Amino acid sequence: MSLDTVKPAPGYLEHLPVEYQDLVKHGQYGKKKKVSDMGKFKELIEEHPMCAGCAMTLFIRLVFLALPKPEHTIFVGTAGCGRLAISQGNVPFIYGNYGDTNAVASGLKRGLELRFPEQDKDVIVMCGDGGLVDIGFQGLMHSWFRHEKFSTFMLDNEIYGNTGGQESGMTTKGLVAKMSPRGKVDDKMDMLGLAKVAKLDYVARIVPTNPARVVRTARRAILVAREFGSTYVQAYTSCNIEYSIPTPDVMQDAFDKEKKDYGFEEHISDRAKAYLDDIEKKEKAAAKAAKAAKK
Amino acid sequence: MSPQTAEAKSNSTSKHVNVPGKPEGWVPAGDLQEIVTLEEMQKLPKETIFMTGSEAARESIRRANVDMAIAYPITPQSETMQQAGYLFDEGYIKDYYRAEEEIGTMSAISGASRAGVRSLTATSGPGLMRGTEAIASWPGARTPIVMLNMCRVINTPLAIQPDNTEISFLLNTGMLVMHAENQQDFFDWPLIAFIVSEEVDVTLPCTVSVDGFFVTHARGNVAMCDKKYKIPPRDGWRNAVPSMDNENPPARISRDAPIQKSNFISYHMHASWQQEVFSAVERSAKYFDKYLGGLIEVVNPDAEEMIIASGAAVSQAREAVRQEEEKGNKVGLIKVKTIRPWPREQIIAAAKHAKVILVPEFNQTGWLHKDVCTTLYGKSTASIYPGPRVFGGMTMPTELILDWLKDIREKNTSRNHF
Numbered sequence: 001m002s003l004d005t006v007k008p009a010p011g012y013l014e015h016l017p018v019e020y021q022d023l024v025k026h027g028q029y030g031k032k033k034k035v036s037d038m039g040k041f042k043e044l045i046e047e048h049p050m051c052a053g054c055a056m057t058l059f060i061r062l063v064f065l066a067l068p069k070p071e072h073t074i075f076v077g078t079a080g081c082g083r084l085a086i087s088q089g090n091v092p093f094i095y096g097n098y099g100d101t102n103a104v105a106s107g108l109k110r111g112l113e114l115r116f117p118e119q120d121k122d123v124i125v126m127c128g129d130g131g132l133v134d135i136g137f138q139g140l141m142h143s144w145f146r147h148e149k150f151s152t153f154m155l156d157n158e159i160y161g162n163t164g165g166q167e168s169g170m171t172t173k174g175l176v177a178k179m180s181p182r183g184k185v186d187d188k189m190d191m192l193g194l195a196k197v198a199k200l201d202y203v204a205r206i207v208p209t210n211p212a213r214v215v216r217t218a219r220r221a222i223l224v225a226r227e228f229g230s231t232y233v234q235a236y237t238s239c240n241i242e243y244s245i246p247t248p249d250v251m252q253d254a255f256d257k258e259k260k261d262y263g264f265e266e267h268i269s270d271r272a273k274a275y276l277d278d279i280e281k282k283e284k285a286a287a288k289a290a291k292a293a294k295k
Numbered sequence: 296m297s298p299q300t301a302e303a304k305s306n307s308t309s310k311h312v313n314v315p316g317k318p319e320g321w322v323p324a325g326d327l328q329e330i331v332t333l334e335e336m337q338k339l340p341k342e343t344i345f346m347t348g349s350e351a352a353r354e355s356i357r358r359a360n361v362d363m364a365i366a367y368p369i370t371p372q373s374e375t376m377q378q379a380g381y382l383f384d385e386g387y388i389k390d391y392y393r394a395e396e397e398i399g400t401m402s403a404i405s406g407a408s409r410a411g412v413r414s415l416t417a418t419s420g421p422g423l424m425r426g427t428e429a430i431a432s433w434p435g436a437r438t439p440i441v442m443l444n445m446c447r448v449i450n451t452p453l454a455i456q457p458d459n460t461e462i463s464f465l466l467n468t469g470m471l472v473m474h475a476e477n478q479q480d481f482f483d484w485p486l487i488a489f490i491v492s493e494e495v496d497v498t499l500p501c502t503v504s505v506d507g508f509f510v511t512h513a514r515g516n517v518a519m520c521d522k523k524y525k526i527p528p529r530d531g532w533r534n535a536v537p538s539m540d541n542e543n544p545p546a547r548i549s550r551d552a553p554i555q556k557s558n559f560i561s562y563h564m565h566a567s568w569q570q571e572v573f574s575a576v577e578r579s580a581k582y583f584d585k586y587l588g589g590l591i592e593v594v595n596p597d598a599e600e601m602i603i604a605s606g607a608a609v610s611q612a613r614e615a616v617r618q619e620e621e622k623g624n625k626v627g628l629i630k631v632k633t634i635r636p637w638p639r640e641q642i643i644a645a646a647k648h649a650k651v652i653l654v655p656e657f658n659q660t661g662w663l664h665k666d667v668c669t670t671l672y673g674k675s676t677a678s679i680y681p682g683p684r685v686f687g688g689m690t691m692p693t694e695l696i697l698d699w700l701k702d703i704r705e706k707n708t709s710r711n712h713f
Contacts, residue, residue, distance in 0.1 A: 110363060
């Protein structure tokens with residue numbers, strides 16, 4: 001979408017809802033926003049019906065902030081908590097059937113490449129652990145092995161949060177949850193390992209304790225997917241309701257989790273690294289030049 | 296020229312340079328084809344070739360200007376979609392891949408259609424059932440996909456044989472359902488299906504079903520225009536709802552999920568959305584009527600004994616009508632071409648002289664018979680007989696239809712169809 005499309009005809013803007021006016025005047029279209037800018041501009045996603053203190057919401061907001069081209073981005077999701085927030089964003093969202101995300105995204109991305117050969121269109125799958133590794137496992141794996149050119153973000157709360165706290169493939173071993181009354185028998189599925197087996201060009205595991213790092217990671221995953229093929233970001237986003245984490249302690253839980261078994265990991269292929277280095281160097285140089293020009 | 300036409304034009308002449316495995320400067324065969332409207336194509340000089348139904352489908356796809364085809368093998372469909380693969384290799388289809396299974400296939404093709412490109416897939420019985428969660432969501436997502444369906448047994452014991460019970464599972468999804476009789480239909484109808492399904496006031500998926508093996512693997516005469524012609528491309532800007540391409544001003548357009556909450560507004564939204572889908576099915580009738588030359592075909596319209604059939608059963612009924620004619624009996628035939636939209640008024644009008652109606656079917660459940668009964672209830676005094684029916688791979692000998700007619704005339708109540 002041309003950025004001109006975002007702007008209403010002269011004289012019409014004032015008659016639109018305030019949210020839209022803000023999006024045009026103070027949105028992130030055509031501008032690169034940083035975490036430190038949050039609160040000073042109109043985010044693509046603000047209102048949402050998520051639970052108070054939900055770490056998943058923080059992560060989703062940060063990914064929206066990281067979008068290299070929100071005006072050319074389409075999200076694909078499935079049932080789960082995440083879609084409640086994603087569907088409120090000012091970016092088209094396909095809420096498909098159960099576990100169909102990576103198949104839908106495969107067709108969508110290829111279709112967009114045919115229709116807009118000169119225009120990068122970023123397709124992003126964002127959904128929960130159950131949606132990806134249980135019901136959507138087959139589609140996920142095949143999209144990876146086909147190296148489809150879109151990124152997959154897993155909102156890993158290690159449980160089925162939306163349906164009320166049932167065990168998922170990403171639940172940790174031994175946890176007593178609904179449908180695992182004696183504690184989960186098997187290990188948490190090693191999706192990072194599978195992503196490496198599929199030879200993905202960019203794989204990361206992250207906890208949203210460091211917002212700037214989330215933005216950098218998400219951006220890298222999207223850019224590499226655009227150029228080379230599937231990328232994967234697995235983010236711990238606790239379910240404070242199911243895990244009974246008091247709202248003020250949600251971030252402490254994130255820090256604890258990161259230290260315990262969810263440390264930051266980033267695996268970048270050589271070609272992706274060279275590509276990202278080039279982009280990031282140019283961006284740094286441009287920022288430096290802009291700063292110098294201001295002085 | 297509007298941007299829409301500009302895009303349609305550039306789509307049709309896109310140059311694929313340095314395609315892996317192809318020599319430099321290779322030009323896709325599709326780029327060398329000439330675009331003609333479907334009406335023009337229907338009037339072009341034709342050559343008649345003796346070929347299988349699968350080959351007829353291939354020739355139809357060659358002329359259909361398909362952007363994206365997604366395949367997954369299942370007997371008896373495999374032959375068609377592997378031939379679609381060869382068409383991709385030649386450059387008649389722009390993108391093609393073999394998916395993981397049918398949920399993956401049917402989901403991915405909906406993604407492609409949402410992107411605004413012409414999308415094709417095909418399946419058979421069990422594959423259709425596996426993909427039905429996705430397929431049932433296509434109409435609501437307003438995705439004009441064409442799915443060829445080569446009918447096959449779906450129930451246990453497992454069999455690869457023809458039987459069209461699976462069509463009944465598509466009847467209430469909101470998709471358009473055509474049931475082709477023979478190889479000629481299987482060439483003509485996919486082209487019609489693309490054009491009708493992509494009309495703005497339709498924007499719905501369409502299946503062209505055909506009875507497996509009897510049509511797909513048997514040969515028949517097919518008249519077709521030269522392969523240098525193709526129909527116009529899909530215009531991704533012309534839809535009942537916007538394509539999911541992010542080419543519209545930002546808004547909360549998660550049209551796939553208006554129902555995030557349980558409240559009266561959401562119920563109302565869902566209800567009106569469904570009503571609109573089923574209204575679009577009805578609106579498609581005028582286009583089918585135009586391109587098919589009527590939603591039904593009637594032979595001997597004034598006959599008192601009528602056969603109402605769809606698919607391969609029509610061919611068997613035609614032969615029964617011919618043999619009865621030789622004996623001096625006039626038997627009529629109504630071929631139902633589109634099962635959805637259902638040609639209610641046309642059937643009522645065509646059956647008004649009938650005193651006896653037979654509904655021969657290639658399935659055990661009699662889905663066509665049920666629709667015929669519902670349609671003619673209170674509108675006809677004819678006795679509507681539920682058969683003859685064959686299933687599980689059985690053929691339908693013409694004698695079976697003739698026997699039923701004879702028994703009815705002789706009031707042979709010892710037979711179980713009374």
